[in-house]
Amino acid sequence: MGPQHPATHGVLRFIIKIDGEIVRSVVPDIGYLHRGIEKIAEKVGYIGFQPYTDRVDYVSAMTGNHAYALAVEKLAGITVPRRAEFLRVIAAELNRISSHLIMTGCVAMDMGAFTPFVHALREREKVNDLFEMMCGARLTYNYIRIGGVSYDVPDGFKEKCLDFLDHFVPFIDEFNRLISFNKIFVERLANVGVISKEEAIAYNLVGPNLRASGIKWDLRKDIPYSVYPELEFDVPVGTGGAGTVGDSLDRYMLRVNEMRESARIVRQAVKMLPEGETKAKGVARVRPPAGEIYVRTESARGDMGYYLISDGSDKPYRLKIRTGSFSAMSIIEKITPGMMVADLVAFISSLDVVAPEVDR
């Protein structure tokens, strides 16, 4: 299975050895989207690098912005205004919803059901409308900046956001009726690509993929950052509803349930949104002191870690981005032998791998 053309987006390639319909080995071949983002960071400086953090994971750009901003702020000792913190959480959780909509829609599409994908994308458009209100962009937002956010939200945003949530939460049930509880769909995913707890930790799976294997671990809860401690939400874990804990269906259902939790967080954050500034002063020429920091955040694909080494100048000495998709790709080689070819598709799409995030 391979890329069609370098100009198509999200390309990755697998070298598969098959024995009839049985997969014997799968070797992922990555790097088609390697843009050298870590090298670019050393050239363009702290402020100039901000738009590139969108491009690490363009399906969930807000959480990428957030992770980078947190890393720089923590090393430079910048305090972010409270209103900005809430706006960040609203943005990040809305982005988690839109990213999970893509994932759930794509799993359905890969299983041959096209209609749910269209429904999911229709909802995603509504989230994008909200983002357009916030910052003018619909895919690569560059909204969460060092020291705060780029713009305050316009009048009417709160109402529009709450309207969306009122409409969206019932939609999740509708979506479940449409596809999640469909017998064929469930049988295609249940017991396929089971990842045990031990394997998940050993291969450093993170985020939804880790939780689906039955480990209740969420950075927003366990090592909280921003204003997450003030917000109430649950952390869904894999239950093995129709198969085994850690199968593809668990990974799918977990994201459906996370959308519900994210909607809960957004609703609270919108209601609690305080008045005030949205950007800290004096961040235009940020120069973190010499030192290093490793900050991990919960992006839509799990741990997004920025490892930043500063030498006291206006450019990072070294910036390493550690992403969830990279480790998710590395487990494919381990799990797939013995699988049917059709199940391989289900397994890979249930891992929710985003190619630019693998390659950076």
Next chain:
Amino acid sequence: MLKDKFSYVEEVRPEKGDGWFVVPPKKLAEVCGFLKEKQGFDCLSSIAGTDRNGQIEIAYHFFSYDKKETVVLKVTIEVSTSANVTTISDLYPSANWMEREAFDLLGISFVGHPDMRRILLPEDWTGHPLRKDYKEGKEYCGMTTRR
């Protein structure tokens, strides 16, 4: 706890940012084995190499889900004799790809690694881009790298 157990481990605590432990390259596997088996650091979160003007510093971030703690180990190797750091991919399977990435972008060769190939760049690429003295070639396979 690492300093009590291993006399050769040095601890560094800077004023700003994270601290780390310096480990001699030859002792890395021993310390990692201790962290994993005895201390419950079951997750290797990241491996990051940094070019420090002729020396390469590799930072390993370990994490324990039970303790919610991170430990940073650092190993420094000379570029000229880079082949003296051992792989930890037998202890931590996730290290396999991370070490391949460090090899690809920084040219660190890990001794005992099962599959030491480039991972992100094409196999016929020359040089390791994250080295500070890296100069990009004018073209690659007949395609210009300039705009």
